[in-house]
Amino acid sequence: MFARRRHDTTEPPPGGSESAAPIRLEATGVGKHIDGNVLLSPIDLAVSSGECVVVRGENGSGKTTLLRILAGTLEASEGSATLDGGSIDERHPGTRARVAALIGYPTAYRDLTVVDHLVLIDSTWGGAIGTADERADDLLVSLEIDHLSERFPHELSSGQQHLFHLALVLFRPSRVLLLDEPEQRLDTHKRGLLTESLVARKAAGDALVVACHDPEMTAAIADRVIDVVAP
Amino acid sequence: MSSTPTQEAGPTSDRERLDQARRVIRGGLPEEGNGNVVYAAYVAVIAALTYGVPASRAFFMFVDPAWISRHLTGAQGVLVVGVLVAAVWLVGHRLGSLRGPVVPDLPYLDHVAVSSLDRAVVLRRWWRLSLLGCLIGGLLTGAVVGTGMVVADVSSPWALLPSSLGGLVAGLGFAGSWLWGQVRSWPTGPRGASTVLRGARSLRALHHVGLRTQSSRAVTMGGAVLAGDLRAARLDVASPSTRLRRTRLRARGPVAVLAGRDLLGLRRAPGALVVGLVLVAAGCWSLAHATIPGVPNIVAFVGTVSCYLGYGAWSEGLRLQGDNAGTPPLIGLAYGREALAHLVTPSVLYSAVALLTGGAVVLTTPGAGFAAVVWPLAMVALVAGGHLMAAFRGLPPVSLFSPGSAVVSVAFWYSRPLLLTIIGGVAATALLTRSTASNALMVLVLASYAAVAFGRRRVRLLDEGHRT
Numbered sequence: 197m198f199a200r201r202r203h204d205t206t207e208p209p210p211g212g213s214e215s216a217a218p219i220r221l222e223a224t225g226v227g228k229h230i231d232g233n234v235l236l237s238p239i240d241l242a243v244s245s246g247e248c249v250v251v252r253g254e255n256g257s258g259k260t261t262l263l264r265i266l267a268g269t270l271e272a273s274e275g276s277a278t279l280d281g282g283s284i285d286e287r288h289p290g291t292r293a294r295v296a297a298l299i300g301y302p303t304a305y306r307d308l309t310v311v312d313h314l315v316l317i318d319s320t321w322g323g324a325i326g327t328a329d330e331r332a333d334d335l336l337v338s339l340e341i342d343h344l345s346e347r348f349p350h351e352l353s354s355g356q357q358h359l360f361h362l363a364l365v366l367f368r369p370s371r372v373l374l375l376d377e378p379e380q381r382l383d384t385h386k387r388g389l390l391t392e393s394l395v396a397r398k399a400a401g402d403a404l405v406v407a408c409h410d411p412e413m414t415a416a417i418a419d420r421v422i423d424v425v426a427p
Numbered sequence: 428m429s430s431t432p433t434q435e436a437g438p439t440s441d442r443e444r445l446d447q448a449r450r451v452i453r454g455g456l457p458e459e460g461n462g463n464v465v466y467a468a469y470v471a472v473i474a475a476l477t478y479g480v481p482a483s484r485a486f487f488m489f490v491d492p493a494w495i496s497r498h499l500t501g502a503q504g505v506l507v508v509g510v511l512v513a514a515v516w517l518v519g520h521r522l523g524s525l526r527g528p529v530v531p532d533l534p535y536l537d538h539v540a541v542s543s544l545d546r547a548v549v550l551r552r553w554w555r556l557s558l559l560g561c562l563i564g565g566l567l568t569g570a571v572v573g574t575g576m577v578v579a580d581v582s583s584p585w586a587l588l589p590s591s592l593g594g595l596v597a598g599l600g601f602a603g604s605w606l607w608g609q610v611r612s613w614p615t616g617p618r619g620a621s622t623v624l625r626g627a628r629s630l631r632a633l634h635h636v637g638l639r640t641q642s643s644r645a646v647t648m649g650g651a652v653l654a655g656d657l658r659a660a661r662l663d664v665a666s667p668s669t670r671l672r673r674t675r676l677r678a679r680g681p682v683a684v685l686a687g688r689d690l691l692g693l694r695r696a697p698g699a700l701v702v703g704l705v706l707v708a709a710g711c712w713s714l715a716h717a718t719i720p721g722v723p724n725i726v727a728f729v730g731t732v733s734c735y736l737g738y739g740a741w742s743e744g745l746r747l748q749g750d751n752a753g754t755p756p757l758i759g760l761a762y763g764r765e766a767l768a769h770l771v772t773p774s775v776l777y778s779a780v781a782l783l784t785g786g787a788v789v790l791t792t793p794g795a796g797f798a799a800v801v802w803p804l805a806m807v808a809l810v811a812g813g814h815l816m817a818a819f820r821g822l823p824p825v826s827l828f829s830p831g832s833a834v835v836s837v838a839f840w841y842s843r844p845l846l847l848t849i850i851g852g853v854a855a856t857a858l859l860t861r862s863t864a865s866n867a868l869m870v871l872v873l874a875s876y877a878a879v880a881f882g883r884r885r886v887r888l889l890d891e892g893h894r895t
Contacts, residue, residue, distance in 0.1 A: 286755070286756060287762075287890070289761060292756045292759075293759075296755070297755035298755070300754065301754075302751070302754050302755070302757055303747070303750050303751045303754060305688065305692065305744070305747055306665065306668055306747075307668040307691070307695045307696055308676065308692065309675075311675060311676075312675060312676040312691070315676045315677070315684070316676055316684055316685070316688055317759070318678065319680065319681060319684035320685065320758045320760050321681075322759065325678040325679065326678075328678035346673055347672070348667065348669065348672065350667045351667075351669075364757055365757070368757055
């Protein structure tokens, strides 16, 4: 139980032949309403490996709802969302293994440091034990928060917290990256670093769907822009 | 000719200035505080007579008066009572660091407490109210316990006097340690032993920022309790970790790394580790003694509750996962499997302590046999299942504001894990000495299975609940 790594995880292992295969995330006429209140008007979206779709729209237009449906954490009231032709449900190990999302704030362990969180996440996804520390440090360096590696989450500022949350999502293996306004609370320099990181993920073959209000970041990462119209 | 207007003499002393400020705050309405205090005391006395005395009598009848006479008289009895009182005072001290006896509302703190008035005068009212509450509470508790003993024929009527006086002293001590805990919650300024039970000196030592924090926390916790959301209250009072930041979590397999995470979390929160150790050791010690024929069921009851609380002190990882329900997954294990992985560390710690404690009881207690070693250990699944239920219970289906018997419903809903653990643990232990071992084991296995199965169901429901 404890000695084994990949055999024991219920998720498909990251990397390998699956990671090389193209992936396609598609939403057709997806909409969401609860008790007559429309949260998201029907919308179409498609993104494949190596592409980035930026979702824009005014506050309350349904961008986050769309991302939650694409992440499989919320069921659409109408239309369908598919990942490689199959349904998206975060209860399915296959969905979890391929889709990483930063929608809202993930709750952190208050008794683990920043770098501990990365090692924990990596280990649960079957990352190589010998290089976990090194890879975690590299990611923190790439976001220029390596000096925060031994801080606890409650010791971070608002912007640092956001970078920490981004690091958590970027560090876990995935083929689809869903980010809800990743530019918020970041200064201009950090937005540039994040943009570089997302461009690199796209070049590595990941599919990205990003809700974004920053025109510069949108211009740098987007292959297509979809405007969500408020219901 | 100009006349000089006659100037009304303003307040001169701090007390007069405070009285004037309070009149402004009340908008000219009369002071109602004293009447409320008298009414609260009246209700407390009625409740003690109506519910406290019958409950106390039933408790002493249940415990077995003869056993109490044998074991809790003389020096042993003084020692037990002394330990209990010391534990209550320690709890008071800890409580003071979270929510002390002096917690005025925020506007009062921001507009009156920050003035040049003597802080001892400004805050005295809250301290006196808390002190009075502690004294009345202590006196009533002592009187209820004494009356219960008399009615249950455990002792003579003369016991009522020392028990009431003892309760009064215990209440005074609790108030003192409570206030001292609040004084010591601020890291600088006068906070030594010289402030204990010295009201004015202690009140002057209270820092405005500390008072604001506690007042704000009291509002948050009050709202959380009224809404039935104890999770929010728990997170609000949790101490932030700062220890062992340079000790890294080692990469391991998926389950082992979660167990390692929980162990590292305990090393970074040594208070929880020690509290869990003391409670589990005391609980296992009680459960081991409960396997000896003739020992009353109350010992099994105390042991089961203590084991449950001690295991809970080690289960922060499990509770934090419950808090995370509904967020996009970051951990690479299925939700249910992650929950089971979080049971590994507390269960291993519990098992080790149970074996050591049971072995110690066998070596030191005449009449204790092999069951004294095995029985506390056999409780691990029941206790773990109870905490699985508790960590993933989510929010109650009704709020305290719901019509009908909402308070009772919410209280029952929250206490279900503990109730199941107590009923299963005490019933099985009772059968062990009064029936056959196989019957006791069957009840324990059934209760453990029910707790774990119900807990896993709660995990699944909470995981899926956010999808609708």
